Amino acid sequence: MDASSDSDSDSNSDADSASDAAARAGVAEQAARVGAAVAQGSFRRDIPVETKSEKTDVVTQADRDAQARVIDCIHSSYGANAIVGEEEDELKSVPDEGPTWVIDPIDGTNNFVRGLQVWCTAIAAVRDGEPVAAAVAAPELGDVYVGDDEHVTLNGDPVSVSDRSDPEACTVVPTMWWGRDRRDEYAAACRAIVERFGDLRRLGSAQVQLAMLAGGAVDGLVTNVHANPWDTVAGVHLIRLAGGTVTDIHGDRWRHDSQGLVASNGEIHDAVLDAAQEIEAVAEA
Missing domain, CATH: 3.40.190.80 (D-Maltodextrin-Binding Protein; domain 2)
Incomplete structure (x- = not known):
């Protein structure tokens, strides 16, 4: 194979990788929005709260319901992919090989049960142990962050870290x-x-x-x-x-x-x- 063929192969591989990351970012965003909407339906409602390992480590039925909907959303597009999740019997560590989704149906459950608005649904698409796409939906703040393999957006607009150095x-x-x-x-x-x-x-x-x-x-x-x-x-x-x-x-x-x-x-x-x-x-x- 000549050098130009190698270059073409590398370009195709990069394009395939970018296309896959973009597709997974779209599913991550959809799943994060769906999970956040399910959770939001129970926000500031009188829902039972259970304690896990510590008095401040809490879980609600909203966590479980949101996680179930998130998994359904992911599996509708990527049915064979593994799931790492906080609730129920999902995997608790990230495999070093293959495609995986890492999900938190309600990150900030302590805030959620107190009626504080800082909580979110977070989704990451991972391949061979490294994230390739992610979405974080914080519905009570009106914010959705999405990243593929190139850019991050907040509510559709590109964002970046601060440039403060002092x-x-x-x-x-x-x-x-x-x-x-x-x-x-x-x-x-x-x-x-x-x-x-x-x-x-x-x-x-x-x-x-x-x-x-x-x-x-x-x-x-x-x-x-x-x-x-x-x-x-x-x-x-x-x-x-x-x-x-x-x-x-x-x-x-x-x-x-x-x-x-x-x-x-x-x-x-x-x-x-x-x-x-x-x-x-x-x-x-």
Whole structure:
């Protein structure tokens, strides 16, 4: 085969990959909108709340109903693909081979049951362990973020991470949840942020916060906790597409099985990593 044939083959492969990512992004958006609509039907209604592993780890029938509808939506287009999901008997880790969907029917259930509007349905399409498309729908905020393999949009308009480079002008999020036996790390996270950056936000939905970083509303996000894939993979994909940086607490490229999550607009990443190291030092003490 001559060089031109090799080039043609590579171009075709790239085109096929882009086409597949675009198709999966469309299904991710549809599934996120469907799941969010199901959940929204129970929002601020008198629904029973169950507790899982901790008093703040809650689940409702709305979570289960939304997840079922999301799975139906995905399987109508990709019936043979595996599902990683928070509720019921779905897979709990991301396979390293093959196509997979990672879903969270209601990310921010604590907010949801309290009537707070910061919650979402998050969907990521993954191939061989790496996300290729994602969507985050936050219906009470009126926001839908979508990413294929090239761009991120918010309500149809292209977005990117912020360009702020002065830490004192930046806002950083301590994300995920430190259990009752790890509150010294939670306190260290807040201290590390307020001593380095202009301000702190904690909104109670990891995927909403990750999406907001992709859209430039916040500038960094940090945790030393090993996060579940349904809480992270979709938002991480959006941040990377939007020009941001996502690593583990050691500065290595983040994966779905990494320890900790350090995300930023790229401009302040070293400072956010320093905050992560301060949190982890408390964990190791």
